[in-house]
Amino acid sequence: MSRLKLTGVSKRYGDFLAVDGIDLELQNGEFVSLLGPSGCGKTTTLRMIAGFVDPTLGTIEMDGKILSSPSGSVPPDRRQMSMIFQSYAIWPNMTVEQNVAFGLELRKISNAEVKRRVGEMLEVVHMSHLADRYPAELSGGQQQRVALARAIVIRPSVLLLDEPLSNLDATLREEMRFEIRRLHDEFQVTTVYVTHDQAEAMVTSDRIAVMNHGRIEQVDVPRALYNQPKTRFVAGFIGRTNFIEGVSDGHQVSFDGFALPRSAFERDVPAQGKAVFSVRPHSMRLSDVPPTAGNGGSAVGVVVLERAFLGEHWDYVVKPREGALTLRVTTSPMNDFPIGATAWLEFEPRQMALIV
Amino acid sequence: MTDNSLDIRALHFSGIASRLRRLDASMLLWLALIAALAFLILNPVLRLIISSLQETDTGSFTLANYRTAYGNIRHLQSLLNSLELGVGVALLATCFAVPMAWAISRTDMPGKAFVRLMVFAAFVTPPYLGAIGWILLAGPNSGWLNKVWMALTGASHGIFNVYSMTGLILVISVTSFPYTFVFTSSALDLVSSEMEDAANILGARTLRTTLRITLPLVTPAIIGGIIISFLEAIALFGAPALIALPARFNVVSTQLWQFFEYPVRVEEAAAYSMPLLAITVLMFWIQRRILGRRGYTSVTGKGGERRMIALGPWRWVMLGYALLVCALSVFLPMLVLVQAAFAKAWGRGFSLDNLTLHNFYYLLFEQTQAKQTILNTFLYSAVTAFAAISLTLAIAYVVNRKLVPFSNVLAFLCMAPFVVPGIVLAIGFYAAYAPPPLALYGTATILILGFTTRFLPIAYTSSAAGLRSINPEMEEAVRILGGSRLLAIRKVLIPLLKKSLAGAWILVFIPATRELSSAIFLVGPNTRVISVMLFDLSEEGNFEVLAALGVILLVATVAIAGIGSKIIGRDFMLRRNS
Numbered sequence: 001m002s003r004l005k006l007t008g009v010s011k012r013y014g015d016f017l018a019v020d021g022i023d024l025e026l027q028n029g030e031f032v033s034l035l036g037p038s039g040c041g042k043t044t045t046l047r048m049i050a051g052f053v054d055p056t057l058g059t060i061e062m063d064g065k066i067l068s069s070p071s072g073s074v075p076p077d078r079r080q081m082s083m084i085f086q087s088y089a090i091w092p093n094m095t096v097e098q099n100v101a102f103g104l105e106l107r108k109i110s111n112a113e114v115k116r117r118v119g120e121m122l123e124v125v126h127m128s129h130l131a132d133r134y135p136a137e138l139s140g141g142q143q144q145r146v147a148l149a150r151a152i153v154i155r156p157s158v159l160l161l162d163e164p165l166s167n168l169d170a171t172l173r174e175e176m177r178f179e180i181r182r183l184h185d186e187f188q189v190t191t192v193y194v195t196h197d198q199a200e201a202m203v204t205s206d207r208i209a210v211m212n213h214g215r216i217e218q219v220d221v222p223r224a225l226y227n228q229p230k231t232r233f234v235a236g237f238i239g240r241t242n243f244i245e246g247v248s249d250g251h252q253v254s255f256d257g258f259a260l261p262r263s264a265f266e267r268d269v270p271a272q273g274k275a276v277f278s279v280r281p282h283s284m285r286l287s288d289v290p291p292t293a294g295n296g297g298s299a300v301g302v303v304v305l306e307r308a309f310l311g312e313h314w315d316y317v318v319k320p321r322e323g324a325l326t327l328r329v330t331t332s333p334m335n336d337f338p339i340g341a342t343a344w345l346e347f348e349p350r351q352m353a354l355i356v
Numbered sequence: 357m358t359d360n361s362l363d364i365r366a367l368h369f370s371g372i373a374s375r376l377r378r379l380d381a382s383m384l385l386w387l388a389l390i391a392a393l394a395f396l397i398l399n400p401v402l403r404l405i406i407s408s409l410q411e412t413d414t415g416s417f418t419l420a421n422y423r424t425a426y427g428n429i430r431h432l433q434s435l436l437n438s439l440e441l442g443v444g445v446a447l448l449a450t451c452f453a454v455p456m457a458w459a460i461s462r463t464d465m466p467g468k469a470f471v472r473l474m475v476f477a478a479f480v481t482p483p484y485l486g487a488i489g490w491i492l493l494a495g496p497n498s499g500w501l502n503k504v505w506m507a508l509t510g511a512s513h514g515i516f517n518v519y520s521m522t523g524l525i526l527v528i529s530v531t532s533f534p535y536t537f538v539f540t541s542s543a544l545d546l547v548s549s550e551m552e553d554a555a556n557i558l559g560a561r562t563l564r565t566t567l568r569i570t571l572p573l574v575t576p577a578i579i580g581g582i583i584i585s586f587l588e589a590i591a592l593f594g595a596p597a598l599i600a601l602p603a604r605f606n607v608v609s610t611q612l613w614q615f616f617e618y619p620v621r622v623e624e625a626a627a628y629s630m631p632l633l634a635i636t637v638l639m640f641w642i643q644r645r646i647l648g649r650r651g652y653t654s655v656t657g658k659g660g661e662r663r664m665i666a667l668g669p670w671r672w673v674m675l676g677y678a679l680l681v682c683a684l685s686v687f688l689p690m691l692v693l694v695q696a697a698f699a700k701a702w703g704r705g706f707s708l709d710n711l712t713l714h715n716f717y718y719l720l721f722e723q724t725q726a727k728q729t730i731l732n733t734f735l736y737s738a739v740t741a742f743a744a745i746s747l748t749l750a751i752a753y754v755v756n757r758k759l760v761p762f763s764n765v766l767a768f769l770c771m772a773p774f775v776v777p778g779i780v781l782a783i784g785f786y787a788a789y790a791p792p793p794l795a796l797y798g799t800a801t802i803l804i805l806g807f808t809t810r811f812l813p814i815a816y817t818s819s820a821a822g823l824r825s826i827n828p829e830m831e832e833a834v835r836i837l838g839g840s841r842l843l844a845i846r847k848v849l850i851p852l853l854k855k856s857l858a859g860a861w862i863l864v865f866i867p868a869t870r871e872l873s874s875a876i877f878l879v880g881p882n883t884r885v886i887s888v889m890l891f892d893l894s895e896e897g898n899f900e901v902l903a904a905l906g907v908i909l910l911v912a913t914v915a916i917a918g919i920g921s922k923i924i925g926r927d928f929m930l931r932r933n934s
Contacts, residue, residue, distance in 0.1 A: 050557055076556040083557045089550035093572045102568075103558035154558060 009058035020214035033201035036211035235278035257323020264349035400784030408626035444525035445589035453536035461544035484594030489689025519603035530685035536581025543577035591777030696903035715904035737868035744815035782874035798880020822856030
């Protein structure tokens with residue numbers, strides 16, 4: 001049985017459908033991110049799981065028991081969950097230790113036990129030496145650690161995180177991503193993580209649910225999401241990509257300026273009609289000599305239109321010699337083609353994702 | 357390149373020259389401002405302290421004044437009474453204000469706008485009018501509440517007696533709780549709901565969250581309110597004079613007043629006012645210390661959105677409580693005051709044949725003195741407001757643009773009257789300017805100067821806040837196009853400030869119209885103001901005319917506050933300028 005199960009969950013505010021029929025299941029100990037642009041309904045979904053917002057339609061179950069339904073909901077304080085807020089919501093009138101102890105004290109645990117568990121928890125987040133500080137005396141990263149400690153110390157049934165890193169600066173954000181994942185590996189708490197930052201989601205999550213306009217577009221492990229995006233939105237939201245449209249005639253798929261054999265694709269391309277593919281800029285190779293044929297790939301003669309050197313790689317915009325299609329290609333810093341030069345662009349059909 | 361560096365050198369030279377020139381002008385400005393402030397603040401306070409140490413006739417150094425002031429068991433008892441009063445009011449006002457502030461700021465209690473309006477009404481009601489209302493309500497046996505009680509139970513005596521310490525505490529609390537309310541609710545408005553959500557999700561219900569998280573977060577504001585209402589209570593003169601004197605006990609303010617009965621003993625009064633001054637300074641120092649610790653509001657965080665807590669059926673309980681406080685502070689006292697104002701005899705009740713407009717007719721047309729008094733009040737208050745705003749605007753400008761060295765001294769002096777109770781300030785003014793060479797006693801000038809000093813802090817906070825909201829670049833744009841500083845002030849600054857200056861004017865004008873504590877020591881036979889006349893009428897026991905005069909004062913105040921909120925936006929008086 002899954003730990004957390006959302007079935008057909010919707011939330012309507014007046015005329016605005018914030019969340020539109022979401023289905024999602026989390027196994028015990030799983031870490032799932034809700035990833036999407038702002039306004040996609042991910043925070044509303046999280047607040048419905050927490051019990052701060054009641055769904056208009058659908059149910060939320062935990063361990064088979066219904067927590068939320070349109071007819072009534074268990075209030076947040078009885079869900080045994082915990083949450084990390086965008087503002088951290090560390091209580092400034094309490095010390096670090098008092099903040100972390102708060103949830104345990106509500107659970108009628110003996111003082112000695114509270115003290116021991118708070119001490120252990122602060123140890124885990126490397127905050128023991130600051131236990132007596134007030135939040136105003138801590139840096140942003142340290143406040144974040146207090147928020148994590150306070151949420152995890154009660155061993156919640158589900159841990160919810162609402163864009164927890166958005167208020168930190170870039171380097172700290174990168175450090176805390178790994179910290180969150182480390183804590184998850186240590187405590188194995190079932191976690192729902194809301195973010196608009198794809199890198200954050202990819203570092204921390206077992207699976208990612210990409211949301212747009214209140215719907216889940218795709219739920220998958222990070223690699224699959226990147227390599228086999230199922231929708232145009234997912235392909236465009238996660239990483240950079242080229243969308244190219246081809247027409248299939250059963251044997252080969254013809255694009256503007258070149259064609260590829262239909263059998264070379266990993267997923268079944270329809271025998272007849274149009275098909276759209278997402279091609280990552282670095283899944284193509286640019287070279288100055290025509291590659292030897294026969295490896296399933298196909299080389300197309302292209303002209304370089306624009307280029308930019310970014311240190312770690314080159315960014316090229318190229319166009320097949322016949323046809324109007326433009327494509328973004330990234331190559332190693334060694335591959336230096338001047339603008340206007342002709343080159344060979346090699347496709348790898350297995351890395352071209354068919355968009356439905 | 358060469359051209360550029362030449363330019364820079366030229367600029368440099370002219371910079372030094374102009375700085376020298378500016379130094380002269382700015383020194384003059386600084387001297388003028390500091391002289392004005394010394395006249396208004398430093399001199400009266402110093403004179404107060406000095407004369408407490410002087411012999412009445414010879415002026416030589418003595419401690420005799422302190423001996424007389426404190427060598428009397430009744431005088432010491434008055435000090436204790438004031439302390440009891442202050443603590444009582446501070447606690448009761450907190451009980452009134454904090455639940456209301458919480459309900460309005462953080463819950464879905466119905467009728468919020470109405471309750472806010474009533475708090476505002478309580479705020480603009482002068483404490484002595486509230487006291488008179490309560491005398492009519494809870495005077496022994498004759499008061500309305502007692503009559504209702506006797507009619508309901510058949511008892512031969514009423515159970516309420518406003519002429520008691522409890523009565524006095526209640527009367528002052530119902531007019532001073534808005535301070536705590538404003539402090540607390542504006543602090544609560546800043547607390548992000550995520551603070552409460554965080555406690556909820558960890559297992560705390562609404563009550564526990566409120567007691568352990570929300571209220572502790574605004575403790576500094578609540579303490580600020582407690583301190584203000586404590587200080588307000590011990591410095592107040594009107595309500596204690598109306599209630600404590602008939603009840604045959606004294607507090608510091610009424611005792612001070614008795615030092616001014618013939619023969620006037622200013623030196624003893626000065627000595628006796630020292631604890632009031634000391635306690636006030638001490639309290640503000642304590643408040644600063646408390647606010648200085650922990651960054652209470654600084655950590656409320658970004659993304660601090662506020663959602664209202666759903667109270668369910670409890671929201672009606674909260675509304676009931678809020679309405680009870682409103683009843684005690686506004687409905688009941690105003691009802692009986694208005695009844696008395698339109699009655700031939702207030703004790704005869706709400707019948708039609710008791711209805712009359714004679715009280716108003718008498719005040720406005722028959723009694724010449726009353727007309728003069730009403731005119732005086734509004735004239736003095738208007739001049740006071742103009743004087744205070746002009747002076748503080750000049751100072752705020754100088755401080756804000758750092759035009760002179762040590763400009764912060766000016767700001768500090770402007771705020772200093774805040775820690776001087778009105779009654780103490782008035783005694784200082786009396787000591788400094790009543791005797792020759794100025795001999796201002798009984799003139800309109802001393803009243804206006806006294807009022808101006810008293811409300812300087814209000815004027816300064818408003819002026820400074822207004823100025824801070826205007827980007828100096830607005831003026832710099834005038835300067836770079838060739839306009840002088842004066843032109844910039846006239847064409848850009850003042851027009852931009854018009855609204856906030858109007859607001860500041862009203863914020864000074866309204867308290868000036870009702871000021872009693874300092875007026876009572878400074879008025880002469882020809883400079884009486886409404887508050888003093890109300891006080892005199894109450895001594896004659898003429899409650900109908902008194903109520904009519906009170907109604908006139910309230911109507912004028914409400915009209916001006918109404919105009920103010922039209923111009924400047926709603927509840928401008930309840931906003932906290934900090």
